[in-house]
Amino acid sequence: MTTxxxxxxxxxxxxxxxxxxxTPALAFFYGGMVRKKNILSTLNLSFIIMSLLSVQWVLYxxxxxxxxxxxxIIGGLNFLxxxxxxxxxxxxxxxxxxxxxxxxxxxxxxxxxxxxxxxAFVERVRFKTFLVFSLLxxxxxxxxxxxxxxxxxxxxxxxGALDFAGGTVVHITAGFSALAFAMVIGARKGFGASAFExxxxxxxxxxxxxxxxxxxxFNGGSALAxxxxxxxxxxxxxxxxxxxxxxxxxxxxxxxRPSVLGIITGAVVGLxxxxxxxxxxTPLSALAIGAIAAPISYYAIRLRQRFNLDESLDVxxxxxxxxxxxxxxTGLFATKAVNDAGANGLFYGNPAQFLIxxxxxxxxxxxxxxxxxxxAKLLNRFMGLRVSASEEQVGLDISEHGERAYA
Amino acid sequence: xxxxxxxxxxxxxLNDVKEALRQIGIVGLNVTEVRGHGRQGGICLAGRTxxxxxxxxxxxxxxxxxxxxxxxxxxxxxxxxxQTGVQGDGIIFIYPVEDVIRIRTGERGRQALTYMxxxxxxxxxxxxxxx
Numbered sequence: 001m002t003t004x005x006x007x008x009x010x011x012x013x014x015x016x017x018x019x020x021x022x023t024p025a026l027a028f029f030y031g032g033m034v035r036k037k038n039i040l041s042t043l044n045l046s047f048i049i050m051s052l053l054s055v056q057w058v059l060y061x062x063x064x065x066x067x068x069x070x071x072x073i074i075g076g077l078n079f080l081x082x083x084x085x086x087x088x089x090x091x092x093x094x095x096x097x098x099x100x101x102x103x104x105x106x107x108x109x110x111x112x113x114x115x116x117x118x119x120a121f122v123e124r125v126r127f128k129t130f131l132v133f134s135l136l137x138x139x140x141x142x143x144x145x146x147x148x149x150x151x152x153x154x155x156x157x158x159x160g161a162l163d164f165a166g167g168t169v170v171h172i173t174a175g176f177s178a179l180a181f182a183m184v185i186g187a188r189k190g191f192g193a194s195a196f197e198x199x200x201x202x203x204x205x206x207x208x209x210x211x212x213x214x215x216x217x218f219n220g221g222s223a224l225a226x227x228x229x230x231x232x233x234x235x236x237x238x239x240x241x242x243x244x245x246x247x248x249x250x251x252x253x254x255x256x257r258p259s260v261l262g263i264i265t266g267a268v269v270g271l272x273x274x275x276x277x278x279x280x281x282t283p284l285s286a287l288a289i290g291a292i293a294a295p296i297s298y299y300a301i302r303l304r305q306r307f308n309l310d311e312s313l314d315v316x317x318x319x320x321x322x323x324x325x326x327x328x329x330t331g332l333f334a335t336k337a338v339n340d341a342g343a344n345g346l347f348y349g350n351p352a353q354f355l356i357x358x359x360x361x362x363x364x365x366x367x368x369x370x371x372x373x374x375x376a377k378l379l380n381r382f383m384g385l386r387v388s389a390s391e392e393q394v395g396l397d398i399s400e401h402g403e404r405a406y407a
Numbered sequence: 408x409x410x411x412x413x414x415x416x417x418x419x420x421l422n423d424v425k426e427a428l429r430q431i432g433i434v435g436l437n438v439t440e441v442r443g444h445g446r447q448g449g450i451c452l453a454g455r456t457x458x459x460x461x462x463x464x465x466x467x468x469x470x471x472x473x474x475x476x477x478x479x480x481x482x483x484x485x486x487x488x489x490q491t492g493v494q495g496d497g498i499i500f501i502y503p504v505e506d507v508i509r510i511r512t513g514e515r516g517r518q519a520l521t522y523m524x525x526x527x528x529x530x531x532x533x534x535x536x537x538x
Contacts, residue, residue, distance in 0.1 A: 194460075194462065195454075195459035195460055195461065197452075197459075197461060251456070252453060252455075252456065252457075255456065255457045255458070256451070256453045256457060256458045257453045258453075259453035259454060259455065261453075261454065261455050262453065262454070262455050262456065265455050298456050299456075301455060301456045302456055302457070305456075314455070
């Protein structure tokens, strides 16, 4: 039975809008943390992804993820150019909304994921190479992994992996790809010699606030209906963000003073961690997921610093490790009492689910890290990943875009 | 004949210093925002995790050109108003000035440095400037 429900459709359209807003929000979250000579460049790395990935998604991205399944690995070409994706529902994915609404909602996820990675290589990446990288990455990493986890017949979906809104598909892929890319491109000039001070923390606060709001669409919309699961996802999302922000504040306070940049980072990490779990766990479980996510990412940043790695804005620590914890936590806290389309986790008598989540995490981490590493190395050889030393010193706003942010 | 005082002070002390200068009758001054460090070498700021060191701190530089015989009293006023006793109070530089020209009138030297009701044209010095 596939009849369109107006309430469901309206909610998914609103949710799509909210998720689209997250990419410019991310641009400001990141933009505040760089030096002022690179603010336009940093904003643009996210903004241009909205253009680039929207085109990719319509032309072939959607089809590679949600087209007819090929061996569990990749979608077919039957939805190229969104052909056949229209007003009537696709029962396999969302039986009560137009198929095109589902495709549009999913497009926003395909956009924000490569934008997340940009935090790894801000202030030094060559723009031309970045464009090629993002297109290759979306095609070679995001599209397959999204198919594995969300596509009908995808291997990880067949295995029983739970990923409500993209803890694995979005955050683990972005986080570990960021790590791989940072290792190839190398540190910014002067990294470690003196601190790179964030030039506009209010931008970051603005960005984080809008991310929090947008995340209601990200997770709530992933119910693909205006129902109890959507409401649960919105409440768990908010709860995890709140708990993680509080715990991060305490950690930061213990080490010095309650840093505002720390508090907002904590909230974002909580949002990341609850993403795979939002529609499968109770609000109280979300509280625990958020509270535990904060120290995991906090000390992951410390670890990254100890290795002297310039993964500049800590995409790995926040999204990679937050997403990993969230995916595993889903295997602990999931309960069919919240969502009978889900599964029970370890704490609800089903240890197998935790193992499934663990396997999923390991597979996706290795795949995302490995493919990104390879792509980055090849691009480095043939195009060059970074600008010249003098271009980097001048700043990418001038050297790559010929503009200055503040006259 | 004239000296220039450059007093690099804490941002938050600017109003106190301005008031102290007004009280002794220093009328002409300008202010620039500067960044720098001295013996203190900077401060620690809170980051995402833990702290990081910042070496250049924002300061305010008060620039005054005045007659030689007013220099000591002015220094004293600035020092009293700007001092907290904690590192980072700043520093005062004094330079010789070759000449001064007031653009509106073309007056030069000592004349260009004299204002109605300033330190040299009034007594007693501690009263507020007359209208």
